[in-house]
Amino acid sequence: MGELRSVGNCLYAQTVTIRATNKCGLTTEASVTFTWQYDPVPPxxxxxxxxxxxxxxxxxxxxxxxxxxxxxxxxxxxxxxxxxxxxxxxxxxxxxxxxxxxxxxxxxxxxxxxxxxxxxxxxxEDTEPPVLHNVPEGGDLGCNPTDLPECDPNVTATDNCTENVNVICTPSPIITIGCLRLQYFTYTAADECGNAASQTVLYWWTVDTTPPIVRCPDDITVQLQPGDCFAEVVYRAKAHDDCDPTVREAVCNPPSGTFFEIGQHTVTCSATDRCGNTGTCSFTVTVYGYICGLKFEDLNGNGTRDPGEPGVEGWTIILLASDGVTVLQTTQTGPDGSFCFFGLLRGTYFVVEEDRPGWVHTTPRSRQIDLPRDCGKQVVFGNRRTR
Missing domain, CATH: 2.60.40.10 (Immunoglobulins)
Known part of the structure; x- marks a missing residue:
């Protein structure tokens, strides 16, 4: 038997030689090598x-x-x-x-x-996001708010698996669109497994301290016609506001369609935007009155015009101011004896007829007229020929 030897990696080998000799003394041999692994050590x-x-x-x-x-x-x-x-x-x-x-x-x-x-x-194992609580609704803060929105500390979150869930609030920059301001607040909560809940709240408000622009019509002048003591005047004032598109018309006082008496009247028109800013303008409505009358020949001298008594044409009639001296207008009677003075404001006037040779007054020569009290009152002068 040969020597036991290692051939590497826990392998061993040994050669066994077998010899045989017959009775005649002849010998033969054969060798066999055995190889095996020897491993008493566990992995x-x-x-x-x-x-x-x-x-x-x-x-x-x-x-x-x-x-x-x-x-x-x-x-x-x-x-x-x-x-x-x-x-x-x-x-x-x-x-x-x-x-x-x-x-x-x-x-x-x-x-x-x-x-x-x-x-x-x-x-x-968790696929459910947290639930946010007490999230504000946001909305319209109105005009020129003194307190701008902030992150709400009362917003909380709960989760089915994570005990304490933090809420993160992220405000956006304030967005300016003309007079409108917008700001978003996003509340986010994430659990330990990364499931997230998010909710965005929008606030908006208006920054506006400028009143609307109100445009009044030009001053209006109306001349009353004989028989009328009031004039219906129709007008319209327009308005514009850079922040409130609903402002288009102004409200006037007195309103359009008012019947104005003789005199100068101030009309004030105003418009108020949704932020309470009010713009105004004003204009004047001037209603001119008149004084009309008749000059007739008083045939019977009774101071009253009777049937058949004709008007006198071409007679000079004078309109004096309240001092009774200052001449304001002069006119001539028409073919039927009628006359009118126009363009008169409120006040006291004196209507005087001229003296003419060959005629005597059968009615007072001067008459006092107060406008608008005496509006529509006819001034009648009667005269009788003396020759």
Missing amino acids: VVNNVPENHKLPCNTRPSCDLVIALFNIEAKDNCDPNPTLNCEAGPIEQIGPCEFRQSFTFWAVDKCGNRSADYVTVMLWK
Whole structure:
């Protein structure tokens, strides 16, 4: 029997030589070499972690754990020992919390079995986002608010799996569109598994301290016609506001369609925008009155015009101011003896007829007229011929 020798990697060899001699003294021999592996050392399992927390909603398996941690079996003699894994039952240990144990061992080709290597995987299963509470409604803050919106500290969040969920409020920059201001507030809450809830609140308000522009019509002049003591005047004032498009018409006082008496009247028109800014303008309505009358020949001299008494044409009638001296207008009677003075404002006037030779007055020569009180009152002068 030959010497026992190592041929590498736990392999050993020994040669056995067999000789045979017959009775004639002839000898022959044959040699056989035996090779075998000698391995009393069990394999080991490397990279098995201690208890490990996996990402949410990651249900483990043997293959996943092996790949995740690069678990491998090593042996001093077997280059490819068999790695074995056994998964334990899944246990729920809390709300949404689970664990599962995994046992690893290895066996080499000599049948040596390694020790058991045990690790526990922990994870959460949660696909529901948190719920936000007390989120403000936002809305219209009106005009020129003194307090601008801020993140509301009363907003909270709850979650079915995560006990304490923080709420993050992100305000946008204030957006300016003309007089309108907009600002968004986004409230976000995320649980441990990354499920997020988000809600955006919009506030808007108007910045406007400028009153509307009101455009009144030009001053209006109306001349009353004989028989009328009031004039219906129609007008319209337009308005414009840079911030309130609903402002288009102004409200006038007195309103359009008012019947004005003789005199000068101030009309004030105003428009108010939704922020309470008021713009005004004014114009004047001037209504001119008249004084009309008749000059007749008083045939019977009774001071009253009777049927058949004709009007006198071409007689000079004078209109004096309230001082009774200043001449305002002069006119001549018409073919029928009538006359009128126009363009008269409110006040006291005196109407005087001229003296003419050969005629005597049968009615007062001067008459006082107060406008608008005496509007429409006819002034009648009677005269009788003396020759």
